[in-house]
Amino acid sequence: xxxxxxxxxxxxxxxxxxxxxxxxxxxxxxxxxxxxxxxxxxxxxxxxxxxxxxxxxxxxxxxxxxxxxxxxxxxxxxxxxxxxxxxxxxxxxxxxxxxxxxxxxxxxxxxxxxxxxxxxxxxxxxxxxxxxxxxxxxxxxxxxxxxxxxxxxxxxxxxxxxxxxxxxxxxxxxxxxxxxxxxxxxxxxxxxxxxxxxxxxxxxxxxxxxxxxxxxxxxxxxxxxxxxxxxxxxxxxxxxxxxxxxxxxxxxxxxxxxxxxxxxxxxxxxxx
Numbered sequence: 001x002x003x004x005x006x007x008x009x010x011x012x013x014x015x016x017x018x019x020x021x022x023x024x025x026x027x028x029x030x031x032x033x034x035x036x037x038x039x040x041x042x043x044x045x046x047x048x049x050x051x052x053x054x055x056x057x058x059x060x061x062x063x064x065x066x067x068x069x070x071x072x073x074x075x076x077x078x079x080x081x082x083x084x085x086x087x088x089x090x091x092x093x094x095x096x097x098x099x100x101x102x103x104x105x106x107x108x109x110x111x112x113x114x115x116x117x118x119x120x121x122x123x124x125x126x127x128x129x130x131x132x133x134x135x136x137x138x139x140x141x142x143x144x145x146x147x148x149x150x151x152x153x154x155x156x157x158x159x160x161x162x163x164x165x166x167x168x169x170x171x172x173x174x175x176x177x178x179x180x181x182x183x184x185x186x187x188x189x190x191x192x193x194x195x196x197x198x199x200x201x202x203x204x205x206x207x208x209x210x211x212x213x214x215x216x217x218x219x220x221x222x223x224x225x226x227x228x229x230x231x232x233x234x235x236x237x238x239x240x241x242x243x244x245x246x247x248x249x250x251x252x253x254x255x256x257x258x259x260x261x262x263x264x265x266x267x268x269x270x271x272x
């Protein structure tokens with residue numbers, strides 16, 4: 001493959017990945033914001049105020065959004081938000097393969113002189129293991145405590161960051177931690193949030209009461225996604241700033257600090 005074709009391929013995939021990510025994160029934080037607004041409305045109703053809808057102005061018009069407890073339309077008329085997540089992840093995986101698995105960015109002999117095939121296996125393994133460990137943790141008693149789960153997540157992130165910084169190049173280590181977050185977020189959408197929503201829609205369409213735990217499960221996973229999104233973007237951008245991030249002697253500690261900063265930023269965004 002010529003350098004020109006390779007560069008155009010990289011540019012095209014990056015554009016696709018970034019634009020899909022904008023759509024995904026935009027709708028994620030929009031619904032997170034809506035959820036927060038409805039929480040405030042419920043408190044107002046509790047003190048006898050009559051507000052029941054969220055009012056917005058955009059594009060020269062006024063919009064009123066109300067949260068429904070039942071399905072007033074056919075299931076075919078319900079809008080789903082799912083392809084943005086998958087397209088973002090697929091674009092990111094193609095970039096990971098092009099830049100690191102087929103390119104020269106994965107292995108740094110000064111860090112660990114291992115065969116590229118072994119590095120690819122480690123990289124793919126961390127993505128798969130990251131999802132399974134996260135999913136098991138959410139389903140365990142850890143998932144019932146926000147503080148305990150955050151502590152567990154921080155310890156696991158530190159362990160993975162430290163380990164990858166001793167196997168891959170610093171740049172590849174950062175990108176793989178970000179890719180783990182992105183993989184967990186996408187798996188949350190397709191393996192947890194969407195199945196729960198399908199059951200809710202089916203129950204509502206049949207006039208049956210749906211299990212409230214389904215909504216709680218989807219909401220929890222969506223909340224986790226908002227907290228992983230900002231650190232993931234930080235880590236993806238870090239490859240442009242080697243002196244400040246992965247090339248620094250405190251590379252894995254800086255990565256951990258970026259993750260914590262992302263969590264703080266996500267909390268501020270959620271409460272804005």
